[in-house]
Amino acid sequence: xxxxxxxxxxxxxxxxxxxxxxxxxxxxxxxxxxxxxxxxxxxxxxxxxxxxxxxxxxxxxxxxxxxxxxxxxxxxxxxxxxxxxxxxxxxxxxxxxxxxxxxxxxxxxxxxxxxxxxxxxxxxxxxxxxxxxxxxx
Numbered sequence: 396x397x398x399x400x401x402x403x404x405x406x407x408x409x410x411x412x413x414x415x416x417x418x419x420x421x422x423x424x425x426x427x428x429x430x431x432x433x434x435x436x437x438x439x440x441x442x443x444x445x446x447x448x449x450x451x452x453x454x455x456x457x458x459x460x461x462x463x464x465x466x467x468x469x470x471x472x473x474x475x476x477x478x479x480x481x482x483x484x485x486x487x488x489x490x491x492x493x494x495x496x497x498x499x500x501x502x503x504x505x506x507x508x509x510x511x512x513x514x515x516x517x518x519x520x521x522x523x524x525x526x527x528x529x530x531x532x
Contacts, residue, residue: 401440408443408451417452420459420466429462498525 402425409418431439435458442451459466487497502510514524 401436405439405443409455412448414448414452416466417455420464421455424459424462424464431458
C-alpha cells in the first residue's frame with residue numbers, strides 16, 4: 396500500500412468535505428498497490444491546498460475510472476422542504492388513526508407545581524401521569 400503523508404492529507408481532505416465515497420475509493424485504489432504518477436499527485440496536492448473541491452473531484456474520478464475503480468454514488472438529499480404544519484398534520488392524523496384523542500386544559504399555578512412534582516417523582520410524562528391517575532380511581 397502506497398499511503399504517504401500526501402495521500403493521507405488527500406484522504407482527510409476528501410472526508411472533511413463530505414466526499415467519503417471518493418475517499419474510500421481512493422484509499423482502495425492505493426491499498427491495491429496502484430500508484431499515481433508524480434505529476435498527477437502534485438496536481439492533486441495543489442488542488443487540495445487551494446481547496447478546489449470540484450476540480451479535485453473531477454481529477455480523482457478521471458484517475459480512478461482509468462483504472463476501472465468506480466466510487467459509490469452518493470444520494471442527493473431531497474431539496475423539497477416539507478413545511479412543519481404538514482408534518483404536524485400528518486403526525487396528528489396518525490395519532491387519530493390509532494384512536495388517541497387530544498386533551499388540553501388550564502391549571503392554576505399551584506396545581507401545576509403539584510402536577511409537575513408528581514410527574515417528576517413518578518418519572519412519567521404528563522400523558523402517562525393523567526392515565527395513571529384515571530386508572531387509579
